[in-house]
Amino acid sequence: MGMGNKKERILISGGLGRLGIHFVRRLNFLGEVTVIDNLKNSNIQIAAEMEKIGVNILLEDVRRRKKACKDFDIVFHLAAHIDTNNSNSDPISDASNNILGTIALIKNYPTRKFIYFSSDAVYGQVKYAKEDSRPDPIIPYGFSKLGGEVYVRMLCKNYLILRIAENINLVDNLVEDVMSLVERDIKGTINIGNSNKIDCSKLKDLLIHARKIY
Numbered sequence: 001m002g003m004g005n006k007k008e009r010i011l012i013s014g015g016l017g018r019l020g021i022h023f024v025r026r027l028n029f030l031g032e033v034t035v036i037d038n039l040k041n042s043n044i045q046i047a048a049e050m051e052k053i054g055v056n057i058l059l060e061d062v063r064r065r066k067k068a069c070k071d072f073d074i075v076f077h078l079a080a081h082i083d084t085n086n087s088n089s090d091p092i093s094d095a096s097n098n099i100l101g102t103i104a105l106i107k108n109y110p111t112r113k114f115i116y117f118s119s120d121a122v123y124g125q126v127k128y129a130k131e132d133s134r135p136d137p138i139i140p141y142g143f144s145k146l147g148g149e150v151y152v153r154m155l156c157k158n159y160l161i162l163r164i165a166e167n168i169n170l171v172d173n174l175v176e177d178v179m180s181l182v183e184r185d186i187k188g189t190i191n192i193g194n195s196n197k198i199d200c201s202k203l204k205d206l207l208i209h210a211r212k213i214y
Helices: 020-027 044-052 091-108 140-155 171-183 201-213
Strands: 008-013 031-036 056-058 072-077 111-119 159-164 188-192
Touching: 008 020, 020 031, 020 044, 020 171, 044 056, 072 091, 091 140, 111 140, 111 171, 140 159, 159 171, 171 188, 171 201, 188 201
Parallel strands: 008 031, 008 072, 031 056, 072 111, 111 159, 159 188
Antiparallel strands: none
C-alpha cells in the first residue's frame, strides 16, 4: 500500500462496526483514514473515539452523499445490511443496502482500488466451496452480496472481493490476512475466514508465498 512519503487516502465504509473498527485502527497507521458510517451497527461514542485518534468521520449513508469528497487511493467497503435472521422478511433492505449501497459508493467515491467484503452466504448450501464454485444463495442476504460482487466486477478496474465466513471470530487474523493481500496488490476473489463451508486453500497458498518472498 505504500506510496513513498505520501500518505495514502483511505476510505472505510462501515468503519464503526464490530469488524470495521479493527481495520480503522490498523489502517490509521498507514494513511489518512476517512470513515463513512450511518451508525446503524455502532454508536456516537465509538465515532468520538475514532476522531480522537485522527480518523475523519462522515456520519452518513453511503447511498446519500451529503458533501463533496476528494478521490481516495483505496476503499474498503464493509458497510452492509447484515441481519441474516431477518433477511427473508426484509429483502428490500438487503438489496438497497448491499447492492445499491455498493453501486453508490463506487460512483460517489472514486478510488484506485476497491476492496469489497462479501460473504460465504453467496454459496448457499454448497459444501466446502472454492472461489470458482457456482454461487447458489438461498436467502436474500446471499443474493444481495452476490449482486454487489457483480457490480464491483463491472464498475471497478482494480478490485479484491473477499468472501468472508459469517461465523468469523479470529478478527485479528482476518485483518492481517486481508492486509497481506492488499499490500501485495492481489486481485480477484478469495475465500477468507474460519468456516466448514469454504475452502481457503487459495488464501493459504498466497500467504505461504508471501512468507517465502518476505
